[in-house]
Amino acid sequence: MSPPAVLAEELSKSFRTVQALDRFDLAVPAGTVCGLLGPNGAGKTTAVRILTTLLRADAGRAAVAGFDVAREPTRVRASIGLVGQHAAVDEALTGRQNLEMFGRLHHLGRRPARSRASELLERFGLADAAGRAVSTYSGGMRRRLDLAAGLILAPAVLFLDEPTTGLDPAARLDVWQAVRRLVADGTTVLLTTQYLDEADQLASRVCVVAGGHVVAEGTPQQLKARLGADRVEAVVRRTEDLGTASALVGGAAAAEPEVDVATRRVRVPARSGVATLAAVLEALGRSGVEVEDVGLRRPTLDEVFVSLTGRPAQVAA
Amino acid sequence: MSTVTAAAPRARLRWALSDAYVITRRDVQHWANQPVAFAVGLLFPVLMVLMFGYVFGGAMVVPGGGSYREFLLPGLFALTMAFGLEVTMISVATDAARGVTDRFRSLPMHPAAVVVGRSAADMLNAALGLAVMLGCGLLVGWEPHRGALRALAAVALLLLLRWALVWVGVYLGLLAKGPESIVTVQILVWPVGFLSSTFVDPSTMPGWLGALAEWNPLSATVAACRELFGNPGFGGTSFAAEHAVELALAWPALLVAVFLPLSVARFRKLSS
16 A cells, blocks of 8 residues: 555644644545544644644654655655645736746746646636736635645645635635546645535545544544434424424434423434425424424534534634 | 755755745836836835925035035935835735745745845845935935945945845844734834934934934944045044944944844744
């Protein structure tokens, strides 16, 4: 088996009093997409900054594309692309000038840098805006240029640090599309995200990060199965109806309901998704129990953390 | 596609120079992309020539006689160099805040290239700014009287001051939380600029203030330039006044000795 494209062993890093990484382990096989999923402050960005040689670890070791990040940083830098929160483009240059500059800094000659820039501008739909200053670009265009700048040399490993944070839904889909194309070309990608659906869309493996280390790992399907499926939730108007409602909801969903008296809430796993919701609605509607709210709920990232770490995300951070 | 990483020393040097050139050229592209902002930057000191030379100039008396504009211009040359500090600081702080610095650090470029490119670009800017000011000076009746060689030496001292301030600017720019904190420095540059021999003879100030003004690094360069250009000076008899050229060399050397290592340390600290 070939060595992993990204390897981290017991990485630790603290800033003053905050322990950002605590014996962080990770192995990403070449040619795969790994998603680091976690809330703000979980340590995802610190891990990426160490793996991309921007930050030195206090302890542990890491290798990217087979090169040790502390001992051979220049070789690592020649093998990676970095896009996201912490890498950016020059606002006062045009899109083309940016890509040509980064090409030259990757030690491409003048002409290869120019043709590579044209290629990337075309590929990311920026050819028409190539001659405009980046300060006039929309958020999505800027992020696409950022992505192009990370791909000058067709890197062995691409790091995407929250690539869609702050983008509108259309721009987000654009970026996803671009990332999928790269993955099809065989690039190894390490992606950090706060969004379950983003990890689900892009990653073949997801590592959930909390408290500075990986707390769970698996395919998106495995993780979701561990977290429990969607649920139907009903809130009744009167507390005395809770017993009836619980029986009705349990019967309709063919599952054991959970009752929360304080919020007058009945919860049940939605094994058949929307069909379960319809069955619950029908049963409650016929019974005449006064209902304030019924809905299908997906587990939120906070619930993911509670179930995986036993602590709310904010505390885990 | 290939990249050079752990190549021979000669190849490394070649790449370091190429990287620094690309970084320098980036600033030139900024100027070309924003010609109005660039022109305003170059012409602002000219406005000061008009304001101080003509608006206030009539009320000024040059110690020992002579034209006030002849006295003023070397001061404004040096002040133009001092204002360059803001240019360096804004560029460095903007790159750091926008993530451009991190992008550079994630590239396989020579570690010194960013800072070498920065200082080359700033010196190019300073040389252009100084050329505009020298031209403007000639137009308003200022001229060097002691020959081309001494005039060139004065220009070299002015550029030396600017180069020393590149390191102060890099350090302060890395220290700043973002381009917004520049305002503080902009405000502080003014009293330092005025508390000097740029506009008036320090002996007309209260004693302690005059001493501060005379020992101001800016005053050293101003006094040395007046001497080398053969323009009227304030002719003081203090140590600072009598050793102007020596101090105009010593002050920048001291600034570099302090701020270059500080800048390097601050740059290293980015990865800790």
